[in-house]
Amino acid sequence: IDQVFKQACEVIKVIEEAGGEAFIVGGSVRDYLSGREVNDIDIATSESPQRIQEIFDKVIPVGIEHGTVIVRHQGESYEVTTYRVEGGYEDYRHPDKVNFVDDIKLDLARRDFTMNAIAMSRNGELIDPYLGYESIKKKSIQAVGNPLERFREDPLRMMRAVRFASQLSFTIDSETKSALEEMSGLLACISIERIAIETEKLFSGKDYKLGLQLLEDSALQKHLPIFKGFQFQEDYPKAILYTWHEIIAFYTFSHSEISVEAFVNHWKLSNATKRKSEHLLSGLKIYENEKKVTPWLVYQLNEGSFASFERVCLALYDECDGLQNSMRRTKKDLIIHHRKELHFQAKDLISLFPARPKGPWISEWLEAIEYEVVTERIENNYEKIKEWVKSWNPPARN
Ligand code: ATP
Numbered sequence: 001i002d003q004v005f006k007q008a009c010e011v012i013k014v015i016e017e018a019g020g021e022a023f024i025v026g027g028s029v030r031d032y033l034s035g036r037e038v039n040d041i042d043i044a045t046s047e048s049p050q051r052i053q054e055i056f057d058k059v060i061p062v063g064i065e066h067g068t069v070i071v072r073h074q075g076e077s078y079e080v081t082t083y084r085v086e087g088g089y090e091d092y093r094h095p096d097k098v099n100f101v102d103d104i105k106l107d108l109a110r111r112d113f114t115m116n117a118i119a120m121s122r123n124g125e126l127i128d129p130y131l132g133y134e135s136i137k138k139k140s141i142q143a144v145g146n147p148l149e150r151f152r153e154d155p156l157r158m159m160r161a162v163r164f165a166s167q168l169s170f171t172i173d174s175e176t177k178s179a180l181e182e183m184s185g186l187l188a189c190i191s192i193e194r195i196a197i198e199t200e201k202l203f204s205g206k207d208y209k210l211g212l213q214l215l216e217d218s219a220l221q222k223h224l225p226i227f228k229g230f231q232f233q234e235d236y237p238k239a240i241l242y243t244w245h246e247i248i249a250f251y252t253f254s255h256s257e258i259s260v261e262a263f264v265n266h267w268k269l270s271n272a273t274k275r276k277s278e279h280l281l282s283g284l285k286i287y288e289n290e291k292k293v294t295p296w297l298v299y300q301l302n303e304g305s306f307a308s309f310e311r312v313c314l315a316l317y318d319e320c321d322g323l324q325n326s327m328r329r330t331k332k333d334l335i336i337h338h339r340k341e342l343h344f345q346a347k348d349l350i351s352l353f354p355a356r357p358k359g360p361w362i363s364e365w366l367e368a369i370e371y372e373v374v375t376e377r378i379e380n381n382y383e384k385i386k387e388w389v390k391s392w393n394p395p396a397r398n
């Protein structure tokens with residue numbers, strides 16, 4: 001068995017020595033068998049969460065009611081979940097109840113796709129009752145059991161099918177695909193928060209164009225806020241977008257009728273996402289004019305957002321490789337990095353115009369000064385700035 005599973009196998013061994021059974025399951029088995037990089041390793045076990053807490057020293061009880069705990073072992077975390085089957089899905093959100101079972105095969109039966117329903121022992125033996133390994137070799141996404149029933153049980157699985165297609169460059173098996181077309185309306189029953197997680201992963205897949213195409217073909221798109229009116233073929237990002245803020249900056253830039261706020265509200269995304277989207281969008285508006293890295297652009301953008309900014313530019317324009325490096329170089333050479341480094345501050349403006357009541361003009365004027373200094377039109381020098389301020393006529397406000 002591969003080295004990446006070495007430590008997970010030690011966890012399994014400890015469970016076995018305590019009289020239990022455990023297997024590696026889910027995405028890591030699928031990714032390993034398809035030659036992809038393995039990320040989080042999930043373990044399924046016959047033992048109850050209470051028993052796992054007794055067996056290991058460091059256990060974090062993250063979802064005891066669903067049978068899941070996190071076991072910390074040699075600096076790594078493993079999600080260890082007791083074999084379970086799920087009760088009804090009445091509210092389309094969570095299974096009404098979960099029942100613990102003692103057979104791994106029953107646990108595999110509740111999983112969404114055959115490629116995700118393979119268990120691997122610590123010797124590398126596969127328990128693969130649904131022939132998931134065959135599907136992986138055929139690069140095919142196939143529901144476990146009857147796809148119509150499985151999608152009715154949990155309509156989110158339809159979004160998962162599409163995002164796996166995007167991430168893995170797999171095709172959706174024909175029966176599963178027609179179930180998707182038939183059942184797409186049920187997506188309306190799913191909380192937008194759950195849909196948002198899958199959608200972000202879809203955009204970050206290397207075959208995102210295929211994913212977006214599938215959304216359109218299956219009519220799932222009709223149930224996605226903002227996107228429902230889109231013709232994706234005309235709006236394809238030219239490159240992969242990794243996060244919601246990149247996706248939002250990309251679409252609000254090319255669809256000026258959609259505000260970042262509306263986007264974030266409809267998708268119920270976080271304030272942090274809103275802030276980052278607005279930040280990127282303001283950068284794009286500066287970049288648009290000259291299509292090159294300027295001091296003013298890098299002055300406005302946080303260094304932490306350069307990578308995201310480059311990705312959004314790659315998604316919008318044909319030629320902007322190496323943007324990040326050029327941005328870093330330009331940032332280093334900036335005359336000032338922050339408003340507080342200006343040798344002319346709010347108090348100086350106020351004493352120059354004592355008759356004016358304080359108000360937003362102060363910040364606007366400071367920004368105008370920043371612009372002059374950053375773009376090296378004037379020196380960062382008190383007297384020089386004062387001369388400039390005295391002669392400056394701010395543009396009329398409407
Ligand atoms: P990723 O690499 O993106 O994490 P994953 O396959 O590990 O992919 P997870 O969402 O982490 O996906 O879920 C872990 C496993 O749990 C899946 O492989 C699948 O077996 C099962 N699973 C997750 N969500 C569902 C669902 N909605 N219905 C049925 N099984 C599910």
Ligand code: MG
Nearest residue numbers: 026027028040
């Ligand atoms: Mg996973």
